[in-house]
Amino acid sequence: MGRQPCCDKVGLKKGPWTADEDKKLINFILTNGQCCWRAVPKLAGLLRCGKSCRLRWTNYLRPDLKRGLLSEYEEKMVIDLHAQLGNRWSKIASHLPGRTDNEIKNHWNTHIKKKLKKMGIDPVTHKPLSNDQPQISKQHQPVEEQQDQQQLLEVDLDPKLESQFDQKNKEAETSLESSTITEDKVVTPLFDDRMDLMNMNGFCTDEVPIIEPDEILMPCAPPASSTTSASSYSSSNSTNFLEDLQLLDFEWSCNYDDNNSDNNNNEDNNINYNNIMALWDDEDFIGNLDFLINDDDLDGDRKQVLDAPLSQCSRMLMDSESGAYGLF
DNA sequence: AAAGGCGTCAACCGCCCTCCA
DNA sequence: GTGGAGGGCGGTTGACGCCTT
Numbered sequence A: 001m002g003r004q005p006c007c008d009k010v011g012l013k014k015g016p017w018t019a020d021e022d023k024k025l026i027n028f029i030l031t032n033g034q035c036c037w038r039a040v041p042k043l044a045g046l047l048r049c050g051k052s053c054r055l056r057w058t059n060y061l062r063p064d065l066k067r068g069l070l071s072e073y074e075e076k077m078v079i080d081l082h083a084q085l086g087n088r089w090s091k092i093a094s095h096l097p098g099r100t101d102n103e104i105k106n107h108w109n110t111h112i113k114k115k116l117k118k119m120g121i122d123p124v125t126h127k128p129l130s131n132d133q134p135q136i137s138k139q140h141q142p143v144e145e146q147q148d149q150q151q152l153l154e155v156d157l158d159p160k161l162e163s164q165f166d167q168k169n170k171e172a173e174t175s176l177e178s179s180t181i182t183e184d185k186v187v188t189p190l191f192d193d194r195m196d197l198m199n200m201n202g203f204c205t206d207e208v209p210i211i212e213p214d215e216i217l218m219p220c221a222p223p224a225s226s227t228t229s230a231s232s233y234s235s236s237n238s239t240n241f242l243e244d245l246q247l248l249d250f251e252w253s254c255n256y257d258d259n260n261s262d263n264n265n266n267e268d269n270n271i272n273y274n275n276i277m278a279l280w281d282d283e284d285f286i287g288n289l290d291f292l293i294n295d296d297d298l299d300g301d302r303k304q305v306l307d308a309p310l311s312q313c314s315r316m317l318m319d320s321e322s323g324a325y326g327l328f
Numbered sequence B: 001a002a003a004g005g006c007g008t009c010a011a012c013c014g015c016c017c018t019c020c021a
Numbered sequence C: 001g002t003g004g005a006g007g008g009c010g011g012t013t014g015a016c017g018c019c020t021t
Helices: A019-032 A040-044 A050-061 A072-085 A089-094 A101-118 A143-152 A159-175 A189-200 A241-247 A266-281 A283-293 A300-306
Strands: A215-218 A314-318 A325-327
Touching: A019 A040, A019 A050, A040 A050, A050 A101, A072 A089, A072 A101, A089 A101
Parallel strands: none
Antiparallel strands: A215 A314, A314 A325
């Protein structure tokens, strides 16, 4: 006998999620947190497999997700990490804040693979393609492509950081002869040092923890005017779920203070939770969610917002017991 | 304007791993 | 030690939109 299916598939809905289903799922997770996924569809009133709910949440609805194309820097990180880890997309994703394994996998297959092949690099081995395989001879390769190829091997750094990096790298060279991979962490002197420097610069990288049920990061735009109300925005000027949240009349501070971990106070949590629930009851908001689902034409400015470093994030915590969200 | 090709990506499938009774 | 449940992961599929002819 084969393994039993993860759920009874009879009568279960498949295919694209509707805004209403999204609402139900988010509603449920905001209320109860991420618990047993198998029970989620039943409790949330969804005709979906638990697995489908988990995927929908982790790949699309999670509030800390970045949307839009991978930045050049992220792309280079993916290539670098792929060279070390292979197709371990979740590991790679854990190094890229706000990106999912599915997103990275798709981007790899649709963009990066072609890019590397075009430049004569084998996307599997990350070595120059052998002669029997079609490749562009370097002699005949356009200069700019040769430059691209070189740049792919190096992650761009802020010039201010470059000198710091050089110094740190020298130290690293003395302690580590070569890159090594451990079970859970890529140990690449060059790469990790760059990561350290990025952290110094306020850009969160390195080991990005998988989101815990009680800890969710919210990218944060500059503090919105407190006069903005939930009912005053429309889908026409709102392209992003996260942005929309920030436009609302919440007392959400963007000045996240790590030492302020005491902020998990229930009163604030309840206030914010009520705001969020009110938000989900707002039909415009669901409209925006639908817009988000079909969001495929972000303009440059918005993409910048989406790519904003996590240093600009406020931190949204979900009380693991009450399931209520609170914000620092 | 219509048809076909192509690219993209959300979602599904099935295997694997971990945990726990 | 063993088997089942639940979740994670990587590969694949299919719907949809855009582009070309």
